Amino acid sequence: MGLAQNVVFGLVTGSYIAIAAIGFTLIYGIVNMINFAYGEFITIGAFVGILASGTLSLPLPIAALVAMVGGGLVSLVLARGFFTPINHTGPVPLLLTSIGLGLALRNAVRLVAGRGARYFDTSATTYRFEGLPDLPVGSVDLLGNLFVTSLQLVVVGSAVAVFLLLYTLLTRTDVGIAMRALADDEDLARVRGIDTQRVRDSVWMLAGVLAGLAGVLIGIQTNVSAGIGFSFVLQILAAAILGGAGSPYGAIAGSYVIGLVLALSTAFLPSGMTGISSAIAFLVLVIVLLVKPSGIAGREVREA
Amino acid sequence: MSSDTSVLDVSHLDAGYGELQVLSDVDLRVDPGEYVAVVGPNGAGKSTAMKAVFGLADRLDGSITFEGTDITALPPEAVIREGMSYVPQSGNVFPSLTVAENLRLGAYILDDPPEERREAVFERFPVLAERLDESAGTLSGGQQQMLAMGCALVLDPELLLLDEPSAGLAPDLVDEMFDRIDAINEGGTAVLMVEQNAKEALRRCDRGYVLAQGENRYEGSGDDLLDDEEVRRQFLGG
Structure with missing residues (x-):
């Protein structure tokens, strides 16, 4: 397999990480907390999607919408129940609470849904590009034959749609501008008459909607199990920090860096070492932070 | 007392931040269209008074009435809907x-x-x-x-609260800023302004308050305060 094929894999992985990382980083920037339970939001969204498409036999796009609505509501209810009441206590209690909540949710899902993996009932068309030149450089083929599945296109297309809608929301709507205002200066937001709790609620909803979509997209690419969201949470965290914590556009860039590094290191590391591809992703994170502590797009972390 | 006719009436206000009380028994009044300045040394509680009126500092006791409505318990996001706007000293955009x-x-x-x-x-x-x-x-x-x-x-707004509008401005811009505030006031908007630049503020305003250590010290027309021997000695540097 050539480099081009692995770039395709990396873009797909980067796409669903990006959707999730946007939600994660909005919570970080606006609610001012690191939400370690975010992986479970993804898991719950994925299971809502499985229920909708499997048990209710809804078509996949509708099931994805149901998962997004479900993810948004679950996120809001959990935030109202566990995070909003202790919002004033600061980032560390919020972080610890989210770790505990994530653990509890993960095991609750395992209890209800069991340990097995579920699959979305999907049919994919595979587009093959044969007869492309290999363009070998050493042992690596730069191009070579490659394929793209319709599901991969759905994942990447969904991500692009999310980016455009997010940009529109954050720059064209009152609630989106209020979200950015809240990230800048909460007191001034209140002086402008903004109901900050309502804006935070909207952020939780939005983050949950994105988690639900990410859950379904991860599910159609791989499978759905109780640990699916948790297995991605460190990569999401890495992508968000890499991009500059709190910056949604930075998180998008960070996600594609992580996605590409994961895919390329899996493909080109010696066969015995493919297990360390996530470690490579974190190595990239460490190096970027050493060179530019504020991340790719970030404002100074110290100022935040 | 003129709470029937005044735009803003702050009466016996104690305020601060949590356990820390900064203001005690402060009275402030702004009549319709009036330009009122609050001056006093650093740490006198001038900014806290503005924040307490707008709901950003904790009101511990006393009352705040705006156009006849009791706003003592209202948070900022409700106060602004009553018809009062606030320009903080820093972090105001x-x-x-x-x-x-x-x-x-x-x-x-x-x-x-x-x-x-x-x-x-x-x-x-x-x-x-x-x-x-x-x-x-x-x-x-x-x-x-x-x-x-x-x-x-x-x-x-009916009333504009200004916290240190000249702070951090280059000297040649300070006069311009005060001129702009005069113009806003002449347009009919009542102004309550806290200012470090006491002389200029008292020269421009209709009425002034001198605050020190969180309490009212002097009250009067801007000119009277500027002429007052004690005020000059203690607060205006002679």
Whole structure:
């Protein structure tokens, strides 16, 4: 397999990480907390999607919408129940609470849904590009034959749609501008008459909607199990920090860096070492932070 | 007492932040269209008084009445809906938002902000119209102050609270800023201003208060306070 094929894999992985990382980083920037339970939001969204498409036999796009609505509501209810009441206590209690909540949710899902993996009932068309030149450089083929599945296109297309809608929301709507205002200066937001709790609620909803979509997209690419969201949470965290914590556009860039590094290191590391591809992703994170502590797009972390 | 006719009536106000009490038994009054200055040394509690009126500091005791409505318990997001706008001393614009977005949030509480209000702000501060798409953080200090006032004036408030409007401005801009405030007041908006630059503030205002250590010390017309021997000696540097 050539480099081009692995770039395709990396873009797909980067796409669903990006959707999730946007939600994660909005919570970080606006609610001012690191939400370690975010992986479970993804898991719950994925299971809502499985229920909708499997048990209710809804078509996949509708099931994805149901998962997004479900993810948004679950996120809001959990935030109202566990995070909003202790919002004033600061980032560390919020972080610890989210770790505990994530653990509890993960095991609750395992209890209800069991340990097995579920699959979305999907049919994919595979587009093959044969007869492309290999363009070998050493042992690596730069191009070579490659394929793209319709599901991969759905994942990447969904991500692009999310980016455009997010940009529109954050720059064209009152609630989106209020979200950015809240990230800048909460007191001034209140002086402008903004109901900050309502804006935070909207952020939780939005983050949950994105988690639900990410859950379904991860599910159609791989499978759905109780640990699916948790297995991605460190990569999401890495992508968000890499991009500059709190910056949604930075998180998008960070996600594609992580996605590409994961895919390329899996493909080109010696066969015995493919297990360390996530470690490579974190190595990239460490190096970027050493060179530019504020991340790719970030404002100074110290100022935040 | 003139709570029937005054725009703002602060009576026996104790205020502070949590356990820390900064103001005790402070009285302030602003009549319709009046220009009132609050002066006093650093740490006198001037800014806290503004924050307490607007709901950003904790009101511990006493009462605040705005146009006959008791607003003592209202949070900032409710106070602004009563018809009062507040320009904080620092952090009075959202630096990562554009000028246009800042002005849009200035009118956030209006469902359908009238375009002529925005036009009136541009007439007053033409530089804002030229830099609509730039982020507020890139503006100079004076321009940020204009944007902050513009955001407050978009609502056409009955009362404008100004916290140290001359702070951080280059000396040649200070006079200009005070002229602008005069113009706003002459347009019919009542002004309650806290100022470090006591002499200039008292010269410009209709009436003034001298606050020290969180308490009322002197009250009177700006000219009377400027002429008062004790006020001059203690607070105006002779």
